[in-house]
Amino acid sequence: MANWFNISCKKATFLISKKQESKLAIGESLQLFIHLLICDVCKLFKTQTNYLLHNIKIHQQTERLNEAAKEKMATVVKDEISKS
Amino acid sequence: MDASRKLNASSWVDNYSDILYGYVLARVNNAAQAEDIVQETFLSAWRARDTYNATASEKTWLFAICKNKIIDYYRKASTSKEILAVDDEAEDYFFGDDGRHWNENKKPQRWNLDYNKNIENKEFYSILKKCKNKLKEVQQSVFAMKYLEDIDTQEICETLGISVQNYWVLMHRAKIQLRTCLEKNWINA
Structure with missing residues (x-):
């Protein structure tokens, strides 16, 4: 029983990842909760990955296509249109 | 009127290629790769113009095709190789043989x-991209589909x-590796 409560950091981080996307089973939830009470390193892992995922989600890329590529693309599309 | 006539295909590249x-x-x-996909989007859209029904805007429709x-x-990238030897190697790197605790230097x-x-800094995103590219392709695919496409x-x-x-194993490995890579190249750069 003592072992059941005492999960490894490897398992704990796996559960942290899983919890970021779905519900854990009650047993898993409890195991993770207890682990995080005693393990600052895994707690840090949780905070940091949550933070990164949040920022990755809101990210909008603003790079533009270069002019040469755009012209080439315009030609290809025009050719396709004129076929029909 | 035929909805496809509302499409302004000759201006697609000007209007939508950047976004x-x-x-x-x-x-x-x-x-x-990105250029190819954009070009293919326009070509497929044109070939499928009869299916456009004007309930969505031209832009929304092009995005859906894209x-x-x-x-x-993603599908092609992840079927090409390497699907899943679910070994523990990747995690051993972080946790040592018994998995109990983090390796001190990891x-x-x-x-x-x-x-x-x-x-808010732009540098983060270029480093993120480099870190993402270091993942195995199948890990990149699951990660991007979940966190960028919201599938x-x-x-x-x-x-x-x-x-x-x-899926859980791949996703976890992607996250643990991304975190480490960003810590090394962004936080401690």
Whole structure:
């Protein structure tokens, strides 16, 4: 029983990842909760990955296509249109 | 009137190539690949113009086609090689043989930043991209489908032909590696 409560950091981080996307089973939830009470390193892992995922989600890329590529693309599309 | 006549195909490249390109580039490996996908989007859209029904805007419709192209790309990338030897090697690197504790030199360090503030520097995203490219392709695919496309887990598994259990392992490995790579190259750069 003592072992059941005492999960490894490897398992704990796996559960942290899983919890970021779905519900854990009650047993898993409890195991993770207890682990995080005693393990600052895994707690840090949780905070940091949550933070990164949040920022990755809101990210909008603003790079533009270069002019040469755009012209080439315009030609290809025009050719396709004129076929029909 | 035929809805497809409302399409202004000769202006597509002018009007939408930049915004589609930015969108695609955030999701695939490299610029050439992104250009191809944008071009294919326009060509497919033109060939399928009869299916356009004007309930969606031209832009929305092009984006929908583009998203499908991106998902095709993920699918191809992850079936090409390496699907899943679910060995423990990847995690051993972080946790040592018994998995009990983090390896001393691999464990997360404190970051000197405010976790409640969004990241606003551009550098982060170029480093993120490099870090993403270091992942195995199938890991990149699951990660991007979930966190960039917002596709649900079941659908990702079906598209890539992997089990849910494999999905969790791949996703976890992607996260643990991304965190480490960003700590090394962004936080401690």
